[in-house]
Structures are given as C-alpha cells and as structure tokens.
Amino acid sequence: GQIRKGGYIMIKGQPCKVSDVSTSKTGKHGHAKCNFIAYNIFNNKRLEDMVPSTHGTTVPVVSRMEYTLVDIDDEDYVSLMDENGETRDDLKLPEYPDNYAEELKAEFGEKELLVTVLKACGQEQIISHKESQ
Secondary structure, rough: OOOOOOOEEOOEEEEEEEEEEEEEOOOOOOOEEEEEEEEEEOOOOOEEEEEEEEOOOOOOOEEEEEEEEEEEEOEEEEEEOOOOOEEEEEEOOOOOOOHHHHHHHHHHHOEEEEEEEEEEEOOOEEEEEEEEE
C-alpha cells in the first residue's frame, strides 16, 4: 500500500518506475491484490506484477548524480567529472533510447554538457543531459 504512481519497485529483479497501480477487491480468501504496471528505469521496457496487498515487495535504492561530460572516447566510454573534481571513466554511452548516444556526441562537440546518471542495483546509466550554465 505504500508504493504509489511515480515510485520505484523491483519487478523480476529489475528496477522500475511505477506508472499505474490498481487494487482488486478482496476475494474469498480475503486478500486484496495490487496490480503494478511499471517501466524499467534503464531501457523503458514495460513490466507488470501482481502482489497481495498484505505482502511486502522490494524497492530499489535509486540515486541520481550530475556530472560534467569531459570526453567521449572511440569505444564510447565517457569521462565524467563530479562537483568535487573527481573523474571517472567507467561508464559507456547509453544504448537506450536508440539515437541518444549520437545526439550526446553531436552536442558534446558544440557545448559543455551536464549529464544525469541514474544508479540502481549495481547498474548505472546516463539518462539525460543539459547544457551547463
């Protein structure tokens, strides 16, 4: 009962953002069921899950970080710098959405960009970018 639309839930071991929650009435065995429709936060695949309302479910710990995009190498690995000046080179350009990596490369050549990295369940991915002020 605590997971709402816009919240996060784990479905089939994947971190997802809830897009719709519906609750069915109690049946003859006395448990209402919650039907969750959610989308994977990394590739936007649609997943559904039905959980009895009295049972618990798992929720991923999702964190967001902003980095300055420093460089993109030939193998599509990015160099990122956080606000403390620490750099990291272990992230690859995202494969989802389809043309996003090309869009990022094109804009990187012209502007200084800030990228938002979403981290959950040991997985990290660039999910958005904006021009730095």
